[in-house]
Amino acid sequence: MEKELSLKKIALLGNPNVGKSSLFNSLTGLNQQVGNFPGVTVEKKTGLCRFLNQEQTEIIDLPGLYSLFVKSADEAVVLETLIDPNTQINLLLVVLDACNLERSLMLYTQALDLGYDAIPLLTMNDLAKKRGIKVDLQELSKNLKQAIFEINPRKHKGIKELKAFLADYNPVKKEADSDFKNRLMLGQFDLMKSLSSESKKISREELEKSGKDSTDVQLEDTLQRMNTVHELLGTAINFEKVSKKNSTASIDKVITHPIFGYLIYLGVLMLIFQFIFSVAEYPMNWIDSSFASINAWLKSVLPQSAITDLLTEGIIAGIGGIIIFIPQIAILFAFIAVLEESGYMSRVVYLMDKPMRMFGLNGKSVVPLISGAACAVPAIMSARGIDSYKERLITIFVTPFISCSARLPVYIIIIALVIPEGTFLGFSYKGLSLMGLYLLGIFAALLTATAMSFILKTKDKSLFLIDLPSYRMPRWKNIGITVYQKSGSFVLEAGKIILAISVILWALASYGPTTAMKLAEQKTEEMMLENPALNKEEVLSAQKLEASFIGHFGHFIEPAIRPLGYDWKVGIALITSFAAREVFVGTLGTIYSVGEQDFDQKLVDKMRNETFSNGNKVFNLASGFSLLVFYVFAMQCMSTVAIVYRETGGWKWPIIQLIYMSGLAWAAAFVTYNLLS
Template sequence: MKIALVGNPNSGKTSVFNQLTGLNQKIGNFPGVTVDKKSGILKRSHTPHEIIDLPGIYSLYPKTQDEQVVYDILGNQQHADYPDRIVVVVDASNLERNLLLFTQVLDMGVPVTMALNMTDIADKKGLVIDTEKLSELLGGVQIVRIVARTGVGINELVDEIISQKPHQASQPFLGGEFDKGQFLITDSTEQKTRVEKRYRKITQILKFVVKQKPVRKSIINRHRAVDRVLTHPVFGYLIFLGILLMIFQAIYAWAEWPMDLIDTLFLSMSKWVKNTLPDGLLTNLIAEGIVPGLGGVVIFIPQITLLFGFIFILEETGYMSRVVFILDRFMRPFGLNGRSVVPLISGVACAIPAIMATRTIDNWKERLITIMVTPLMSCSARLPVYTLLIALVVPDTFIGPFNLKGLVLLGLYLIGLVAALLIALIFKFFIQTKEKSFLVMELPLYKMPRWNNLVITLWEKVRLFVFDAGKVIFSISIILWVLASFGPGDRIEKAVAAIPEPTSEVSQEEFEQQVASVSLSNSYIGILGHAIEPVIRPLGYNWQIGIALITSFAAREVFVGSMATIYSVGENFDTERTLLERMRSEKNSLTGRPVYTLASGLSLMIFYAFAMQCMSTLAIVLRETKNWKYPLIQLVYMTGLAYVAALITYQLLK
């Protein structure tokens, strides 16, 4: 069977999906649209039933792309994802609002089961729900009580889903024949009349099926007391900033030793390849190109894992919704609103899903401004660049209790946020609209995150990061190695022949380093790098950095893989010098001073903080705006901003 999961945001639909599928999941997009499509195989059944997690929506009236996707699937039996059965996840602690969507799905005429979730929270609130009576009043629909976060009732839900008894579609909620066209009504007055009619019937039903028990200390009061602190107009911002500071300190403190371990492991792998396999081009390609390139991705798994883990905890506990709430008033002068916070914070993970998340912003002007500035938020692809450069040029010292490296990392993220707000303010005056906007949102109750969901989420995110970035870096590492190992004609041979033979004053090791440096400088990649060097020299960069800037336009994290490949060509791995040590020893050919100083390192960090170094992001902006001018404007303004900001940084600090 094909089984669809439908539900409101914050109803626990994702937890149900994870419980039903475990790690048997795959992620993509629905055909033709940039809407997430998550599907998986039901893990608690011998028959391979497919579970499709449809986007979380509040209504089937298709006003947003998410709602349109759900309506198109449920309203068309010929659709490739049309389900045999539907499981609607309903929040038992907020039954009235959730029943609006449930009854709309009921009116689509598809066999449906209600997964009554969060019954534990309903119990704490003193809500007693008569599920048998509710089932009767909804036309005999099957209702299963569950707590998706802990797995309570999931087995019963699976038994109900895969049972052999016929799941006939219930009677339409509003009476009469099933009328799927009712949700395509564009007349706002008629739409309002039908919602109001639906709510009146829902309210009548709830009077019969929901009773309120007296509770000694309401959970709502406790949560409101916490909210008075976390959403305070002053303390709320300070707490949020403090949480960010702790996160970035932890990312550096906890990830350091596993990163060192991974770095040593890949260095040993390159050394083993060099010493074990026969000499030749293939051995050099593996040792100097592929292994260092892949190591440049894998080494950042600890930090990526920590970053996504903290984001997951903020979302699961309900705190992220409070952040949206408190930042709404702060965002509005910049042409944004509170809903812009979700894409902006999501941009810390990846700009692509973050830009897709702007679909929840109804106001076109605010949505477009959010799209245009979201790539300025430092995404996880920038984290490897920041980490490498901070380790290279920032002293390992403390300012009070805080590590200076962690403070610099936090500063880079805050710089991206400040730049996004200032650029949004500029766009606010260029993009004109008469449409007014407002923020209506639900603050979910606080809850403990489920750690099994954390494991699934982290596995999913890390797997996507490693394999998506790995494929690109693998390809570029091979190309870079070829370009760095060969040159036109006999140019490399002539340049090497001009090097004086080693003497008593010049060791064999130094001579081999000179040969490697001259060979690289006269290779195809060296010639290209020297051609662009005059443009980037005012920023404090050499030609090797220039090559990495070009290759990392495919994806920002390619910078690290490119540097690993460039500094591995001709390297004698017996010295066991890490990439950082090789980069620290790099000297400027004109001045003889180190290339990577605090000035050049910070300049490079600032460049990557602002530059549009991601083709995939530009492609998503084009798909979301359906206009070439917006990604082109984005590319031009971000590249220009990056160059000017990096130039100022280097010239002030050099």
């Protein structure tokens, strides 16, 4: 039974690293959206393309895979999309790699057996020629009984012809081969989320009856298919001996060298780190000061009112808090895109597999972990490149343990306060303490990762087997699109949560019970009468903060943080620093009415003299270290919570992470405080 249909939706199918994304970018340009496949963290890219005068057609870029006999939950989304009875996809563009025609055609025949109309597109023919692989397109097209297009999306070759061909193409949908569909079910029913438990049970029973296991079913089908592919290829492919030395082989001699390979990787990581840590600072400072001047300007032109405050202190400050991440996200993803596009990332996985596997992590986890030292938000986003769901989740979970740049101001002020001057083996105590804090974070990350790798169960059958593509020059357009998309999806998806929380925090810090707020004003007047030398504005904001809801909340949580050595003032700073850790320092500045001049020194002086009601000092070695340890472990960052929500597609993991990290922070701070006091 054949049905002729109008072109509704096209999906791109192909092996990994065959230039599928380049083709997608060539067809859709910036006209694309990135989301998740339902229920999983696999990126779903869709875009629109107009073929001549036709209406716009939707194009889906399916994740690359070798076979529809999928090995992981991530790959399963491809199969589930294709076998969905309600799918509107009615044409597949199957990208064939000329360097690997057998395996490309294997996937192509699977697509045909699902009943899809599939047009084969041959890519990488330039590379194949260099390797001495000669593909006779006419012969192959004759064998396949199907026109083949040779394209080179990197150079935009063949795209115009393809578009013209598709403009008046009417795809034909056939019935799927029922034997193949049955084998697909038997081979992987346990990985498929869309199947009802009833149909899983039927498949399981059928499989048991046949006396085989799912691997047998898959092996039989694949072997048979490979034989078919060989017949189809026939004389359409020829191999010639080429005398020219393979440039990839020469580069690999250095890049994958047991010593130089690691040194080069270390250099690459340091370069990335340097860029997201230092170079990003310039645009970040610029964004920061721009938002400050917008706010100052608005305050000067708008009447003083609650709405003006909401706009300036709540909304615009909140948006500033989102935009500030863009330089780091853009830089990190530009680097990652270059590493992926050039073929280097696969070598990193090869080099780092052994060391990272000891902790249940992936070779690709190194990039998120190192980037986490600048900021957990782009770092967690970069975990998306990790193929295995379990390893990706573990990486996302432990990355916030790495001390990020926002913790540094907190560390510095407290170290200045409680760590004495002096040296040990030529290193200052202060420097050693700072290093200790970073190491503590790394230690917690690795320990947690190891524990999680034992706890988390996975149905994935994936073996470590990776394809090392030939080195290629990155295509700058692809990199630009990646950077644009990553920044955009962060602003739109994590940004709204960050904005909401920052407005709530602002409201809680600006408002309080009416009587308490009035009392704060009265108290300020009294204090001013007693000591006219005080800065009235500073005193008033300190009094108001104490009277606000957050101030009340600080008092409320005091019993919980008293065992850690903190008073309610520190409690207030802990709560406000959920907006961003460095806010801790600013909040203490407000509470202790420290003016802008010589801020750090004055704050340290004030903190040094701060006492509990019984006259004991609030900040001593024990409470200082307790606070430091607390900040190493605690997930005190709403942006991190928001990005974990986006990356894992739900609230489950960010909540588990928040509880785990806060619990660990509390316990570690408690132990530290009691050991030192």
